[in-house]
Amino acid sequence: MSGLEESVEFAENPEPRCPCVLLLDTSGSMQGAPIAALNEGIRTFKRDLEQDLLAARRVEIAVVTFNSEVRVAEDFSTADVFEPPALMAGGQTFMGTGINKALDLLQARKSQYRANGIAYYRPWVFMITDGEPQGEAPEQVQRAAQRVREDEDAKRVAFFAVGVEGANMGALATIAVRQPIRLIGLNFREMFVWLSASMQKVSQSQLGDQVPLPPAGWGAI
């Protein structure tokens, strides 16, 4: 017979999705070098993911920014069509509101997956900030911290907080369940390469409740 490679046909299933929200601080203090490095890092993230055939189709990225307002800069799209936004910095730090928005966005996305029979991996929120909650109602921050805790406990989300120089790591630790990571310098490029490798690993794991992630060489605890 002519080889199995030619004769076996595959079932057509929707590609499973691996949602990831980049939750980014675009407050005034990020102006200049930090926001430039962050923009460059996001472009690296896209390029890196694209090179992995499976990850490019499975990892969905959304970008939520927070300063004096919270904005969905990019709704979920797979890495191959994701357009890195050009972020500008200015204003205060509505971090709690931003977190709530990110979690809402994920919840809505999961409903869409379910409605369309698409399997999915546990979502990630990756928050990057150089400050602490500022200018918003304290209830927003409390609610955000509580939701992160509940969602982590229920395994609804994996929430990572990364502090750029100047970030209040103590304040971040009261929000994130996982220990916040301090970015070394403005090493966003390495950070996003790591994030890409992690997402590739997750999007390829067909099982294993939590894949071990590659070690972070760009940050410290």
Added chain:
Amino acid sequence: MEAPDNEASSTARTGSARRPRAARTPAGLRNSTPAQSLGAAPAKAPSAPPEAAGSAPRWKVASVSVRGTSHERAGGVCQDSHCVRETAPDRLIAAIADGAGSAARSEIGAEIAARTAVDALCELLADGGAPPNTDEAWAIALRAAMDRARAAVECEAERLGLTPRELASTLILLFATPALAAAAQIGDGAAVIADADGELAILTVPQSGEYLNETTFLVTPGAVEAAQTAVWRGPMRFAAAFSDGLQILALRLSDHSPHPPFFAPLMQFIAAERDMEEAQAKLASFLVSPRITERADDDLTLLLAQWAG
């Protein structure tokens, strides 16, 4: 794949007579461990039953586990394992186990799980004489074999100074004669059969949680008691079991129905092959061919059995 919330509905499918009857966790099993129910001696060292001496085996079997390209890149080992035994006169007992990617030594756990489950089911059926004649009796026997596999994995973990979680794997256990198939499954992967007309039916379906990368393992507390079991009766000629890496290619995940154009060439292939060693090699090269690996870069196990009686 359908949303996991709906997954339990796969047992409630209305369907043709070809659908297997699923027996998940009958209430009567809750308070007794499967091993106790059967009165089987616990922790007996597994011994390989003799092969069907003198008579040519009438199940043609090809089964391979290959390392996924992602594991290859990472320098990892193949964490899948499988074990097949043909027992006299026409019984096939097979198991496949997919070691957890998140577990340090899951390749060891997978190997022990598959081998011990097969050994245990061979023994249980030999001890009891005739095969079970009700779905419930089958569920008890299959779970008892899985329970021994779990105990063996835990025992090995203790010997190695590891936690059982570090040896975690899924497990599919399959029994087949030309007139009956019975299977039990913990975690992902699936078992499929074809009847005398080549009509496919799913026996056991992938079990995962809400998220694709979360599943149940043999060593998960309560997993054996909750294992999915199914019995299919009628003339049958083909059985297949595969690890989760092939799910997305072999099944329509919305309803877990087998994809006929995936299986038909495999059925023809194994029916036509004379030399089973060569068939193994061909199957292995199929599983590492680019068409497969660009869709599935996990470890892969595929077991094919054809009744050639």
